[in-house]
Amino acid sequence: MTAAGIERKQSSADLYGRRIMELSDYLAQWSETPSGLTCTYLSQAHRAVANALASLMKKAGLETHIDAVGNVIGRYKSKNALAKTVILASHYDTVTNAGKYDGRLGIVSALAVVEQAARAGREFPFHIDVMAFSEEEGVRFGTSYLGSSAIAGRFDPEFLGRRDAKGVSMSEALRESGFDPDAIAGLAYAKSDIAYYLELHIEQGPVLFESDLPVGIVTAIAGNTRFAVTIEGEAGHAGTVPMPYRHDAAVAAAEIILCVEQRCSRTGLVGTVGRLNVPGGATNVVPGRCELSLDIRSGTDSLRHAAVADILADMKGIAQRRGVKIELDELLNAVAVPCSAKLQDAFAASIERTGLPVYRLQSGAGHDAVMFDKLTEIGMLFVRCGNGGVSHSPLETITAADADFAARILSDTLGHLTV
Numbered sequence: 001m002t003a004a005g006i007e008r009k010q011s012s013a014d015l016y017g018r019r020i021m022e023l024s025d026y027l028a029q030w031s032e033t034p035s036g037l038t039c040t041y042l043s044q045a046h047r048a049v050a051n052a053l054a055s056l057m058k059k060a061g062l063e064t065h066i067d068a069v070g071n072v073i074g075r076y077k078s079k080n081a082l083a084k085t086v087i088l089a090s091h092y093d094t095v096t097n098a099g100k101y102d103g104r105l106g107i108v109s110a111l112a113v114v115e116q117a118a119r120a121g122r123e124f125p126f127h128i129d130v131m132a133f134s135e136e137e138g139v140r141f142g143t144s145y146l147g148s149s150a151i152a153g154r155f156d157p158e159f160l161g162r163r164d165a166k167g168v169s170m171s172e173a174l175r176e177s178g179f180d181p182d183a184i185a186g187l188a189y190a191k192s193d194i195a196y197y198l199e200l201h202i203e204q205g206p207v208l209f210e211s212d213l214p215v216g217i218v219t220a221i222a223g224n225t226r227f228a229v230t231i232e233g234e235a236g237h238a239g240t241v242p243m244p245y246r247h248d249a250a251v252a253a254a255e256i257i258l259c260v261e262q263r264c265s266r267t268g269l270v271g272t273v274g275r276l277n278v279p280g281g282a283t284n285v286v287p288g289r290c291e292l293s294l295d296i297r298s299g300t301d302s303l304r305h306a307a308v309a310d311i312l313a314d315m316k317g318i319a320q321r322r323g324v325k326i327e328l329d330e331l332l333n334a335v336a337v338p339c340s341a342k343l344q345d346a347f348a349a350s351i352e353r354t355g356l357p358v359y360r361l362q363s364g365a366g367h368d369a370v371m372f373d374k375l376t377e378i379g380m381l382f383v384r385c386g387n388g389g390v391s392h393s394p395l396e397t398i399t400a401a402d403a404d405f406a407a408r409i410l411s412d413t414l415g416h417l418t419v
């Protein structure tokens with residue numbers, strides 16, 4: 001590489017990487033808790049982050065507003081007033097004691113790319129709306145995808161009546177912050193106005209880290225089945241009931257957990273028993289009852305359905321063999337949302353132009369992108385998560401070099417998109 005070539009590469013790394021890290025640190029200064037980062041819907045910290053994002057967007061030359069649900073939207077306008085819009089988005093709320101990058105990385109990367117585009121006078125055949133969604137995690141009111149649902153026309157008015165831990169309803173919280181809850185229904189974008197939805201997000205898992213790659217293209221956002229499982233066995237004295245006569249609910253649970261692990265170890269599936277409880281359990285009592293949760297995900301619905309069917313059949317066998325009763329309550333059956341093949345290929349072409357291998361993976365976590373699948377083609381790019389893939393934790397981290405690479409892919413992809 002020539003000296004000039006190296007210089008160009010370095011200045012590009014400075015351009016996006018440093019800016020993204022700086023913006024992430026800047027936004028992390030507002031937190032509800034003195035140590036760590038917590039920024040839940042309509043808290044003071046949340047309002048401060050929205051205002052900070054709005055002034056950053058304005059400074060970048062974007063036509064900016066904060067909408068009725070607290071989304072911050074900045075438009076980089078096309079010369080063609082009738083052009084469609086490409087949405088670059090993610091969320092700025094956080095979980096409790098969060099990392100700095102979940103959600104915000106997608107916003108600040110989009111902002112860094114558009115800032116530079118504005119500086120360079122770049123033109124696109126579409127408007128670019130950088131969107132910072134107000135709420136995705138559902139921490140305060142249990143309403144996941146709140147901000148994106150409003151833009152996608154999927155806002156559920158029932159949300160407004162929900163109350164937080166202090167008894168404040170969402171509509172009260174909105175009015176207190178100067179928002180008009182009645183205006184939320186009018187925020188929806190028309191399907192005909194949206195060209196594409198693109199979201200860059202930290203991976204929140206170890207796959208890219210283990211594969212030693214800075215980015216990966218998301219093929220689908222996994223579908224998800226959840227059950228609450230209750231096992232009724234027979235309680236007994238731990239000293240007096242011989243092993244062959246027992247109907248131990250906890251041992252049945254153990255067998256179920258192993259069967260979930262075994263069945264979901266096949267490619268394309270993940271299965272988790274995250275909650276396990278022996279109510280009123282005691283050292284000297286054979287467990288008479290056991291409760292557990294079951295969470296099965298896959299980017300391919302047929303794989304998920306087949307795994308669920310097999311696990312339920314195994315449970316039936318376990319119940320018969322052990323003389324216990326198993327009750328199932330299905331809590332969730334969410335379909336997988338595939339990412340657009342066209343946008344996957346657009347990201348892939350851009351990655352290929354850098355000489356790095358293209359890696360595709362599914363997202364086991366839900367993202368704002370799922371709200372848009374009925375409206376437009378969605379594309380997601382994952383960025384390597386440091387510390388072995390830890391997320392929803394202060395240990396969540398990325399490198400400036402990876403942030404820079406991802407932003408360059410986003411910028412290059414935008415330059416090649418046709419509408």
Ligand SMILES: [Zn+2]
Nearest residue numbers: 091102103136
């Ligand atoms: Zn997120």
